[in-house]
Amino acid sequence: MNPTQLFDPASSTYTYILFDEDSREAVIIDPVDEQIERDLATLERLNLRLLWALETHAHADHITSAARLAELTGARTAAPAGCDIGTAAVQLKGGDTLRFGREQLRVLPTPGHTSGSVSYYWQRATHPHDAPPGEAAPVPLGHQMRPDQRHDDRHVFTGDTLLIQGCGRTDFQSGDAGALFDSITGQLFTLPDTTIVWPGHDYHERTQSTIGVEKATNPRLAGRSRSEFIAFMDALALPRPRRMDEAVPANQRSGLRQDASAEAVLAAPEGAVKPADGYAGDISPQTAHDWWQGGKAVLVDVRTDAEREWVGFVPGATAVAWKQWPGMALNPDFDAGIVRALAEGLPLLMLCRSGVRSMAAARRATELGASAYNVLGGFEGDPDEHAHRGHKNGWRHAGLPWRQN
Numbered sequence: 001m002n003p004t005q006l007f008d009p010a011s012s013t014y015t016y017i018l019f020d021e022d023s024r025e026a027v028i029i030d031p032v033d034e035q036i037e038r039d040l041a042t043l044e045r046l047n048l049r050l051l052w053a054l055e056t057h058a059h060a061d062h063i064t065s066a067a068r069l070a071e072l073t074g075a076r077t078a079a080p081a082g083c084d085i086g087t088a089a090v091q092l093k094g095g096d097t098l099r100f101g102r103e104q105l106r107v108l109p110t111p112g113h114t115s116g117s118v119s120y121y122w123q124r125a126t127h128p129h130d131a132p133p134g135e136a137a138p139v140p141l142g143h144q145m146r147p148d149q150r151h152d153d154r155h156v157f158t159g160d161t162l163l164i165q166g167c168g169r170t171d172f173q174s175g176d177a178g179a180l181f182d183s184i185t186g187q188l189f190t191l192p193d194t195t196i197v198w199p200g201h202d203y204h205e206r207t208q209s210t211i212g213v214e215k216a217t218n219p220r221l222a223g224r225s226r227s228e229f230i231a232f233m234d235a236l237a238l239p240r241p242r243r244m245d246e247a248v249p250a251n252q253r254s255g256l257r258q259d260a261s262a263e264a265v266l267a268a269p270e271g272a273v274k275p276a277d278g279y280a281g282d283i284s285p286q287t288a289h290d291w292w293q294g295g296k297a298v299l300v301d302v303r304t305d306a307e308r309e310w311v312g313f314v315p316g317a318t319a320v321a322w323k324q325w326p327g328m329a330l331n332p333d334f335d336a337g338i339v340r341a342l343a344e345g346l347p348l349l350m351l352c353r354s355g356v357r358s359m360a361a362a363r364r365a366t367e368l369g370a371s372a373y374n375v376l377g378g379f380e381g382d383p384d385e386h387a388h389r390g391h392k393n394g395w396r397h398a399g400l401p402w403r404q405n
């Protein structure tokens, strides 16, 4: 099924994976942190290469996995420019398009739920093996449609702007009911009626609708004037989202929480080794280098073969990939590689791209009997506020030896 719709029961959030059927290049919209293993498994099962991790807005009810997905798959992050998600590699404006294979998504500015919210419109490219486009067969419109039924090749991913028989709230986070009304009526309701609406949430097990059905029957909008809509929204008096204080700041860093973030790294005095959960501790790149060069530890590069080849490598480091392309599957030879590295009887210093994978690898190595440390910031360091790496922490930024093929 394309798009694939995935549900997070804890937050009632829908995540979408869209792909080009020929190149298998894919996009994920609104991924949820707790569901990252499911999403990685879905990408692997469908044999997809993730190009983009997108947000419709900075969410208040769940934390995105965008940064971790980018780290683990090589995808790029993109987010609406108006959402203060400074860590996203690409800042999207209305009218921008994102390509994946022969397909493209168009960014529709739909402020209102938040001032930066966008929707994504996908009119699927015609493929040579498709039936020629013609008058679409009459199909019943509505949310009871079988999800795999392909009656139209137009899709809109509306985030929290337009929900099935509802809409997003406008009472916090720069929300504006008038702007929401204008976005829904002026942007979304001008799309063809058969366009399938894929919402950011549903709380009643409904999965999809169409523009035509929502235009005719959405109780918040059908037959209401702009001022009636504003008065209705202002009177809702909804409770505050449970995770708001935690989620919004984390989402403005593409889902990086404080504990895996630059702040945590910067707070560590140079060379400090901090006790950690499940492994020996965190260590600065400079100290790691000194231990390694002094013969007191083994430096283990846990990045993929492809990253070492393309991005650069540390001459003399022991390569034991934690995950590998394609699909970032766990490397079945990881344990054996660690056991070999342990033959010298020295602690292991785990180095990855930015210090996320190396923590998982250090925990596993600990289970295998190692005294394993996580090298803070990894090879490339942390993204700065513009999502560029290389200016903040990490092995290369510390001026330590590395080479490119």
Ligand code: FE
Residues within 6 Å of the ligand: 057, 058, 059, 060, 061, 113, 160, 168
């Ligand atoms: Fe939201």
